[in-house]
Amino acid sequence: MTVSVGSGRDTEVVIAFLPSMLSVRAGDTVTWKLNADEIHTVSFLSGAPTPRFERPIPDAGPTDFMLNPQAAFPTRAPGAPVETCSGTGFASSGTMSDVPPAPGAPPNNEFSLIFDTPGTYDFVCIIHPFQIGTIEVLASNAQDVPSQADIDAQAEAQLAPLLVELEQIKQSSPIAVTQEAGPNGTTIWHEQAGTRGLSNFTEVFEFLAKDITIQEGDTVVWTSPTFHTVTFHPGQDAPEFVVPEPQDAGPPLLRINPAVLFPVKPASEFNGTGYWNSGTIGLAAPFGTNFSMTFSQTGSFDYICALHVSMGMEGSVTVVERQAPHTALLDANLFEYPEGLAIDGEGNIYAGMAPAGEIKKITPSGDVATYAQLPAPGAGFLVGMDFDAAGDLYAAMSSFDPETHGIWKISDDGATTELFDSLPVAGFPNVLAFNSDGEMFVTDTIGGGIWQVDSQGNVSTWAMDESMIGAIPPGPLGFPIGANGLAFDEGKTYVYVSVTDKSRIVRILVEEDGSAGDVEVFVEDTANLGGPDGLTFGPSGTLYVALFGSDGVAMVSPSGEISPIVSGGRLQNPSDVKFGIGDDSNTLYIANFAAARLLGLVPGTPLPGVLMTHIATP
Numbered sequence: 001m002t003v004s005v006g007s008g009r010d011t012e013v014v015i016a017f018l019p020s021m022l023s024v025r026a027g028d029t030v031t032w033k034l035n036a037d038e039i040h041t042v043s044f045l046s047g048a049p050t051p052r053f054e055r056p057i058p059d060a061g062p063t064d065f066m067l068n069p070q071a072a073f074p075t076r077a078p079g080a081p082v083e084t085c086s087g088t089g090f091a092s093s094g095t096m097s098d099v100p101p102a103p104g105a106p107p108n109n110e111f112s113l114i115f116d117t118p119g120t121y122d123f124v125c126i127i128h129p130f131q132i133g134t135i136e137v138l139a140s141n142a143q144d145v146p147s148q149a150d151i152d153a154q155a156e157a158q159l160a161p162l163l164v165e166l167e168q169i170k171q172s173s174p175i176a177v178t179q180e181a182g183p184n185g186t187t188i189w190h191e192q193a194g195t196r197g198l199s200n201f202t203e204v205f206e207f208l209a210k211d212i213t214i215q216e217g218d219t220v221v222w223t224s225p226t227f228h229t230v231t232f233h234p235g236q237d238a239p240e241f242v243v244p245e246p247q248d249a250g251p252p253l254l255r256i257n258p259a260v261l262f263p264v265k266p267a268s269e270f271n272g273t274g275y276w277n278s279g280t281i282g283l284a285a286p287f288g289t290n291f292s293m294t295f296s297q298t299g300s301f302d303y304i305c306a307l308h309v310s311m312g313m314e315g316s317v318t319v320v321e322r323q324a325p326h327t328a329l330l331d332a333n334l335f336e337y338p339e340g341l342a343i344d345g346e347g348n349i350y351a352g353m354a355p356a357g358e359i360k361k362i363t364p365s366g367d368v369a370t371y372a373q374l375p376a377p378g379a380g381f382l383v384g385m386d387f388d389a390a391g392d393l394y395a396a397m398s399s400f401d402p403e404t405h406g407i408w409k410i411s412d413d414g415a416t417t418e419l420f421d422s423l424p425v426a427g428f429p430n431v432l433a434f435n436s437d438g439e440m441f442v443t444d445t446i447g448g449g450i451w452q453v454d455s456q457g458n459v460s461t462w463a464m465d466e467s468m469i470g471a472i473p474p475g476p477l478g479f480p481i482g483a484n485g486l487a488f489d490e491g492k493t494y495v496y497v498s499v500t501d502k503s504r505i506v507r508i509l510v511e512e513d514g515s516a517g518d519v520e521v522f523v524e525d526t527a528n529l530g531g532p533d534g535l536t537f538g539p540s541g542t543l544y545v546a547l548f549g550s551d552g553v554a555m556v557s558p559s560g561e562i563s564p565i566v567s568g569g570r571l572q573n574p575s576d577v578k579f580g581i582g583d584d585s586n587t588l589y590i591a592n593f594a595a596a597r598l599l600g601l602v603p604g605t606p607l608p609g610v611l612m613t614h615i616a617t618p
Contacts (some may be wrong), residue, residue: 001028001148003133005096005125006036006281007162011205011312012170013038014162015125017133018155026118026140028084034096034109037206037311041071041126042111042133043092044085050129055257063262067254071095071126074108083527086117095127099310130200162399165197168205174226178420180329186217187329188571193224193281193305205308207315209605214295215322215569221292222278223532228305228313229260230278230291232270239277239306260306263287272297277306295319320569327589328362330608336360337598337608338591339579340431340534342385342393349578349589351610352382352395355598359385359395359410361609364584372414382433384486384534384576389438394420396429396442396458407432407442407453421457428479431486431534431576437514443484443497445470448482450497450508450516463495463508463516470501476601485535485576487543496522496543498532503549505532523560534576534591538615544588546574553577553590572597573604579615587612 003022007014008259013036024030032042050174053071057064074094076083083091093111100107115121115137127132138145145156182188192208204227214220222230233239241260244252257593263279270276278291295301298319305313327349330336339354350371351364357380361371372380372393380399388391393410402425409420423429427444429451434440440453441462450468452462469479485498488510495508495516504524509517523529531549538544542567543556553574566586575593579585590611597606 001030003030003032003151003153004035005040005042006034006038007159008166009037010540011308012166013203013205014159014166014201015040015128015129015131015203016158016162016201017042017123018308019151019158020133021136022134022154023136023138023145024115025138025142025145026116027325028137029112029113029114030135031110031112032093032096034098037096037098039095039127040131041093041095042123043070043090043126044121044123045090045115046088048090050124051126052550053127054261057253057255061342065256065258065261067095067256068126069094069251069254072254073251074111076111079613081110082114085113085115085121087119087121090128090284096477134162162197162199162202165199166202166204169195169197169202172255178331178333182217182219183617186219187214189214189218189220191220191222193222193230194226196225205305205311205313207305207313210315210607211318211603212315213318213320213569215320216296216298217294217322218296218319219292220317222281223290224281224285225283225289227280227282227285227307229280229307230293230303231260232293232301232303234273234301236275238304238309239275241306250585257306263291269294269296270301272299272301280307315378322569327366327612328360328368328608328610330360330368332594332598332606332608337593337595337606338610339382339575339593339595340384340395341576341589341610342387343578343581344387344393345391345581347581347584349580349610350385350393351578351591352385353382354381354593357382357397359393359414363412364580370414371415372410374405374408374417383429384443386432386434388434394432394440396432398428398430400425405429407440421453421459423451423459427451432482433486433488435488435510435514439514441495443483443486445482445484445500446479448480448499450483450486451493460554463519465506465508465519467502467504467519467521468497470499475501476599485533485546487535487537489537490539490541496535498535498545500531500533500548503531505529505530505535505543505545523556523562525562528562528564529554529556533574534578536577536579536588538579539585544577544579544615546577546590548573548575548593548595553588565615570607570609570611572604572608573602574611586615588615 004018021145051070121135178190211551243255264277279287300318335355338351340352342350357374359372385395399405406423407421428446430443430445432442442451449464450462468483470482474480481500484500503526505522507522533548534546553565572594578593580587592609594606594608
């Protein structure tokens with residue numbers, strides 16, 4: 001009879017005997033075969049307590065540990081006959097692995113026992129003590145004993161829900177990295193090292209964000225639910241977990257490398273050199289569940305779990321220069337992805353959570369709270385927002401449902417929202433702004449035009465031009481991303497419109513009667529103006545542009561000269577920019593939309609938030 005030990009390859013692990021319960025006749029031989037990259041034991045203890053996988057080396061120092069010989073070595077000597085189990089004593093496979101224990105030696109990946117006495121025999125994996133099994137030995141002439149086909153069917157039936165659970169872990173794991181404000185404008189990042197299913201029999205041995213980008217001075221905190229390490233070894237070979245030491249007689253002493261088992265943290269901040277290690281961390285590990293490191297050196301730094309590196313448990317941290325500090329860090333798990341920004345007369349920032357239909361209010365001191373909730377969260381897209389001269393807040397909602405698609409008006413306390421004006425569902429209302437007469441202008445991203453909405457809600461097409469139409473055929477979102485950001489210059493004599501797909505900004509003259517004049521391409525530059533989105537003017541007449549397509553913010557002079565302001569680092573698909581007011585008028589706030597990461601169009605963990613950068617002479 002053959003039983004599988006474990007299942008899964010690489011970083012996906014099922015920890016179980018398959019099947020875990022088996023009936024045989026007295027005199028039958030049962031063979032356990034390893035079916036996983038993870039190590040296991042098959043150990044019959046005859047009622048004794050489960051021994052530890054590791055233990056102190058006798059008469060040695062406090063950091064001197066070895067693998068417990070009861071867990072490491074099989075009780076059957078090489079070349080000896082198959083052992084017989086009668087319900088007494090200790091019988092074990094030792095550590096089963098597909099990797100040979102020594103050069104030229106066969107792998108220890110099978111274990112057999114003959115059962116000669118009727119009874120019930122429990123067995124366990126010493127490495128995973130919750131992994132248990134039972135052998136029921138019936139009389140030698142028993143008739144109702146499963147065949148190998150029956151045993152295989154049992155194993156498949158036991159494995160099937162565990163594979164479903166494993167798939168659910170991978171699909172429904174939360175966003176791998178969360179963040180919170182740290183000291184002095186830094187960020188504290190939280191990352192999970194491995195994850196386990198609800199049954200404890202399934203695990204994924206991965207750092208759930210294999211690559212993370214942070215800024216100088218930021219801190220990363222890793223949390224492990226099981227047993228892992230976080231190990232940085234720049235310029236050095238990866239440490240071996242076990243270092244065999246030959247003995248005068250008997251098997252070698254399997255010394256556990258103290259540089260893996262114990263924490264090594266040579267300084268308060270990681271500067272890119274030396275050896276750093278968390279020690280074993282996890283729920284039952286001696287050094288707790290967490291390990292934190294603050295990074296002071298730019299560069300890309302690889303790290304491993306020294307226990308499971310052979311299975312592919314690796315990650316990297318890229319540290320970039322500190323550029324745009326944050327005003328508010330938002331929660332990707334709650335779909336808090338800000339697309340549009342607005343600033344009220346007291347300097348409060350309003351950010352529209354595009355997929356959730358929620359408007360957040362952020363005070364100048366950085367306090368964040370829900371201000372308003374538009375209907376149908378998740379059924380539409382909350383995009384641009386602006387205040388009119390009376391201080392009323394308006395927001396564009398693109399839902400393609402006549403009941404919700406258009407411009408919404410929000411009461412001054414945020415408690416009431418109403419559809420102020422429906423807009424054609426064939427279009428995509430995006431960014432809005434007001435002229436000096438209080439009339440609203442709204443970009444139609446699909447149609448490549450601008451709607452005009454008067455104070456009574458009457459809608460007309462103010463401008464339509466092929467230069468404002470996006471890519472045909474459209475890109476991965478399924479529709480052209482044409483006219484997007486919109487801003488009036490200081491004198492309200494020109495309207496400037498970003499055309500995202502074309503890396504273009506067009507300029508439209510406002511005639512004396514308020515109608516649209518000539519439409520001209522003001523600037524177009526794929527290399528330096530990649531994917532322009534939200535626009536705003538500084539007091540000097542310089543135009544500031546959020547570059548959704550190139551993770552940056554640029555400024556464009558009145559003559560059309562483009563200069564980068566900030567790029568890369570924490571910036572992810574910035575979608576809007578707005579200046580503060582009063583003493584804060586030199587601060588440019590940036591909506592870090594992170595939508596391409598959310599949709600999987602760009603690799604990386606989405607990091608939504610509202611960032612800021614200071615402009616010397618806006």
